[in-house]
Amino acid sequence: MNYRGLAKEIELKIHSDRPARKWPVEAFFKWGTFAFAFLIIVLLIWMIIAIAIQSQLSLEKFGFQFLTSTDWDPVKGLFGALPFIYGTIVSSIVAIAVAAPISIGVALFLTEMAPKWLRTPIGFLIELLAAIPSILFGLLGLFVFVPFVREWIQKPIGKILGWFPLFSGAPIGLGMLSAGLLLAIMIIPIITALARDIIGNVPNIQKEGALALGATRWEMIWKVVLPYARSGILGAVILGLGRALGETMAVTMVIGNRAEIKASLFAPSHSMAAVIANEFTEATGDLYLSSLIEVGLILFLVTFLLNALARFLIWSVAKGPKGGIRA
């Protein structure tokens, strides 16, 4: 880097006889940057207030019933968000159930098992997976993944376990299962990245202790690494859950967009984010719009709480006892 210009300026200042002008640049710069930091807080508060105010109409009309009613009928002016809440929660649970073990496995591979030369390229590929826009997941999901799920997952499972309510119904592809599995692929890189950092924070001295006692590598991981990182990994999974809940485009394209509650994972369903994306610009009437905004408000509050919880869990590991103190 070239600091010569600055050095020259300083030299000039030192050798010049006139006193330096006293512009309040320092204060200006400090309070300028402060203003931007403050702006971020203002933005969030503004966001909460704006969304809350605009959902007032629906809040007053339906109250708590909004969360428990399954009627979503714009023509009659009845709005209940339960089908969307249900669809969001179930598809996210499917996603977490699939993604969490895979992500933890990848994180373990990258931190404890893979040879050094392999860690960077594989970590890089996982990060690239996180960079792919969700609309592309949706596109591929619609044309490739949905038929794949129908032929290779739903039909075989339906044949064997079709009597079980969770797997009953016609294998049409579009639906809860496809959405959940697609979400799983999308959140794997997020959980992996966090879990990798957390597992990397486990003190070496504890791992060495286990190995010195004769533990195999897996025993070291199972009895030392994972217990130490437990709450942090839980935080990572919750953060992944938060991402899955709010995912919009990919889910919209594969979940089937039908506001019904069915026990079967094969049935088409709907989600909170998807209903906003699909109906927002076509919503006629204030109540309809207000109901959609309230769905957004619920989505916001839920992801907010999950994020706060996850940060707390991850933070407790990052600040946790180090080295040999912990038994």
Place this chain on the structure above:
Amino acid sequence: MTDIILKSNLGRRKFVNRLMLGIVILLTALAIIPLICIVGYIIYKGLPAINWDFFTKLPVPVGESGGGIGNSIIGTLILVAIASVVGIPIGILSAVYLSEYKPAGAFSSCVRFVVDVMLGIPSIVLGIFAYLTFVKPFGHFSAISGGLALALLMIPIVGRSTEEILKLVPNTIREGAYALGVPKWKTILRIVLPYATKGIVTGVMLGVARVAGETAPLLLTAFGNHFWSKNINEPIASLPAQIFEYAKSPFDDWIQKAWGAALVLIVLVLTLNVIARVITRGRFKNAS
């Protein structure tokens, strides 16, 4: 832990060790296969759609052959430019305050928490906010509202990464500047930020890549059109929204175009990502 000492168990323990190693490798493969499939399949389906007209022509109605998505490519560039002009300064300058002026304290913790929260807000919710603030009062969809919605996504990404990078700038070079009598603001502008340029650029590029592919907020704000946009106060087309529109359609010709647009988008996003990572890697090599 007594079972660890028993020698008779050793064979079984070694077997479990290998088995779990194998499972972990299998899981890693499971995580990487989708990436290869996605990129490979988009290239395979998208390449036939790519030609000169595809980049330079406007979309045509169903039934007519030819046409392209030129306006969507330009639209995405305009939207990203608006988002960058608004989002990057806010992100970087707030990070400067947090890192250089107030590393600790209630206000800074509060800002950091808010940035974390904003990172986790679903993009569709940001879209609702942008709609309520920038679309509804004016009564029409616009490129500006779309760009501002994307800026909301960009601020926390750029802010977070900039703060992390500024933390890595060694204190000794700040002290060196102070010792020479350089005022603090000039130290920041001339010493600290230049030192961290590579890292900041990386964060900015990742932010740009993220918002370039974002769709959901644009459906509520920029909406889309089928013309060359002349006015940022009017609706504007974008690559992701165009892909969504074409993918939902029942026409083979349009679906074909969706794949072509997907190829353009994925090349754009992955290129930005790869360059960003390469820059950072070079930086860490210098440091060690």
